Amino acid sequence: MIQELLIGILGLIAGLVLGRLGANRSARALGTQRAQEGLAYIRGVNFLLAKEPERAIDEFVKAVKLNSDTAEAYLALGNLFRSQGDPARALRVHQSITCRPGLPHQVLVQALYELAQDYKACGVLEQARKALEEAVGKDPKMLPAWVLLQEVQWELGQWEDALKAQERISKLRKSDDRNVAAHLWAELGKAQMERGDRKAARSSLKKAISTNELCLDAYLHLGDLYAQEGADQKAVAMWKRVLDLAPEFTFLAYDRLEHAFFRLGQVSGLEMLLRAQAEKDPFSRLYLARHLRKKGELKEAAQILEVLLQERPQWMEAQKDLIQIYAEQGLQKQALAHCRGLTDSLGGSGPAFRCSQCGHESFELSWKCPGCKRWDTLRPREGFGWDVRGQG
Ligand SMILES: [Zn+2]
Known part of the structure; x- marks a missing residue:
């Protein structure tokens, strides 16, 4: 790992120093500040060669403090650390850039975005959110920052904010993301249910279904809500929708249906349903x-x-x-x-679900693929017992 890091950084620094020397030679004005900057780079490279990356970073920090033009190169250096699996070091590098006064607008926005990625990789989600909100506040059209912000909001369970971010994302990339918005409404509904706010939960789950009538998660939990309220007939109607819409996901509904039919004293109703569905x-x-x-x-x-x-x-x-x-x-x-x-x-058993887009395999069902972050792409795996079907 250290080898790759060294090669990457040496390439970066070589380009930077050569470019700068060339520019300076033509201007014939190699001032004291530039000389110090160049020395700091050289010392930094030497520390890297001596496998002392901490001290190397200190030298690069000095270099970038001496000249704001180097901020972009320094951004790249931080990214390099993060890509090498050292987000804490990347964080320090990127922080030193955002603190600088008089930074060009776009560089600052980019630095905030990189900083947020470092925070996220370090598991400091609140700080990541703050950095991203600052980034999109300064550049409301920065799509990658909105996408990352929504991901962080999702992880923090800030569903309402994530819904607003989703609106912005869909507008910027001119895409139809109703399935994602529906999942966000469903998550909001589930959180409201947990808080005991059934009225709000019902409204959010219905909103999820009206946003995307294929949102299975919303039917499942709206059914749960009705069942909690003792309205088992309505619950059964909701869960039957899952059977109609996505036969490969009926396993999510059957335990629920069985209990509801039992409570209703309609065990024969369950058998009729199963026999009718058995063909499908x-x-x-x-x-x-x-x-x-x-x-x-x-x-x-x-x-x-x-x-x-x-x-x-x-x-x-x-x-x-x-x-x-x-x-x-x-x-x-x-x-x-x-x-x-x-x-x-x-021997042939294994994860039950596989992403139809990236092939990620998972033992548990999640509506968002942990691999490619796409939505509604995990399906029961072929051989696990069901057919893998495309999105209906
Ligand atoms: Zn995937």
Whole structure:
């Protein structure tokens, strides 16, 4: 790592010093200040070669203090430290720039943006937010700063502010980001629910759905809200929407539906729903088998799982269920045969979700891909039991 860092910095400094000497030679005015600046660079490089980056940085700080023209090069130096996995050092470098008086406007804005990235990388989100707000205050058209600001607001749970930032982002890049705005409304609704403000939560979750009618998270939590209020029929209607809109995500709705039907005393309603849905997605068939097993109808449950496993032999959930049913039926031989199948699929098991855009894999579902930061791109992984489908 230190090698790459050295090469990068030496290149940067060489370009800088040569450029400056050339300019000065033509002007034939190498003043004391410039000479000191040049010496500071040379000392800095020497410290780097001696693997004393701390002292090297001190020299570069001296150099940049002597001449404001070097601020851009110094910005790059800070970025280099951050890219080398040393955001604390980058932070010091960038801080020294933002403190300078009389800095050109665009350089200051860029320095604030870089500083915010350092803060974020150091986990100091409040400071990152402040630096970014200052940056977009000085340059309201700076798209990358708005994007990063919204990311920080998201991490801080400042949903209302993130919604305002999203408006600005969509306007600047002229893009349709209704799905993102809907997620922000849904997150706001969830936070309001946690605070016990059901009225506000209901309004935010409805706003999420009206912003993007495919916002599954909003249906799920609006259903939860209705269930909390004892309105189970309305809750069921919300969760059924998930089944209609995204069969590959029905696994998010079934436990909720099961409890609500149970509270309503409509267990047959659940079975009807599962049978109707079983044609459309494999997960509903798995749930139907589980439901039948609970009712003691082991034979039909086993049949459903056997067919399911012919289509998807690697599906561990289905294999585990079938082994249990065989054991309950006293069919030891069949149970044992499937235990072997289960061992085979262990090798193929892994993260349940994969991003359709960047391929990032995750054990947990998140609506925003942790890899590429795109929205609604994580889908249940092929082989995990569901088809990977495009965004509906
Ligand atoms: Zn991704």
